[in-house]
Amino acid sequence: MRFFFIDNSMYTYNVYTYYITLSDKMKDLDINNTSNLVHTGPEDNIGILLCRTSNAWQRQVKKTLKKQGLTQAQYVLLLGLRKLEERNVIEKKTVTQRSLAIHSGVDQTMTSQVLRQLEQAYLIRRAPGSDARSYALFLTDSGRRTISDIEPEITDLDSQFFSVLGENTQMFKATLQILIGLTPRMSSRGNM
Numbered sequence: 001m002r003f004f005f006i007d008n009s010m011y012t013y014n015v016y017t018y019y020i021t022l023s024d025k026m027k028d029l030d031i032n033n034t035s036n037l038v039h040t041g042p043e044d045n046i047g048i049l050l051c052r053t054s055n056a057w058q059r060q061v062k063k064t065l066k067k068q069g070l071t072q073a074q075y076v077l078l079l080g081l082r083k084l085e086e087r088n089v090i091e092k093k094t095v096t097q098r099s100l101a102i103h104s105g106v107d108q109t110m111t112s113q114v115l116r117q118l119e120q121a122y123l124i125r126r127a128p129g130s131d132a133r134s135y136a137l138f139l140t141d142s143g144r145r146t147i148s149d150i151e152p153e154i155t156d157l158d159s160q161f162f163s164v165l166g167e168n169t170q171m172f173k174a175t176l177q178i179l180i181g182l183t184p185r186m187s188s189r190g191n192m
Contacts, residue, residue, distance in 0.1 A: 060157055068150050069121075073106065073114045075154070078123060078147045080104035081139055094136040096129055105180070118143070 042048045058072065065075050080103050084095045093099075101111040115137070118124045123143035126135040139147070162169050174184035 057161055060161060061154065064153050064157055065150065068146055070146070070150065071114075073110065074118055074123075075147075075150065076104050076106060077111065077114055077118065078139070078143060079151070080106075081124065081137055082144070082147050085139060094129060095138070096134045097137065098134070100137060 042052075061072055061075075065072060070078075077100060080100055081095060084100060084103055088095060097111055097115060098108060100106075100115075101108045104111070106114075115124060115126070119126060122140055123146055125138050125140055127138065129136045162172070165172050177184045
């Protein structure tokens with residue numbers, strides 16, 4: 001069992017509580033019965049379960065995004081661009097393709113292809129950047145409206161999909177963040 005202590009915050013308390021609860025549930029397992037510990041099929045493999053869960057969620061997201069004529073990659077980049085624009089109002093930085101790809105966790109080559117599609121759809125615009133090889137990226141008014149229209153639907157979809165986790169939803173999110181190398185951020189508002 002691995003513990004992630006970042007500081008003496010509420011997060012540390014919640015992780016500790018989560019693992020104590022989990023270990024209490026595991027006490028009921030008969031550790032002398034090795035059939036409890038053996039992978040018997042895909043329903044026992046955590047990687048396959050994660051993949052199946054992701055596929056189920058993505059199917060629902062695709063249906064929702066299709067109404068706006070967006071793909072999941074386009075949505076992720078539009079959402080990331082809006083977040084970086086908001087942050088950069090304070091920091092006075094230009095959003096570049098590279099910074100957007102890193103922020104969104106997306107491959108740079110794929111980012112370039114998707115940005116071309118978004119530009120052709122008038123959802124973003126590019127302007128010459130600080131050097132000849134880069135472009136500054138901006139949401140258009142249409143891009144802002146599109147992301148504002150679709151975001152509540154995706155938020156509702158997430159809430160419904162993950163509602164089966166109940167009070168463990170935030171801990172699940174933090175666990176996923178840890179698995180991909182992010183610092184866990186617990187929401188105080190109950191949002192995902």
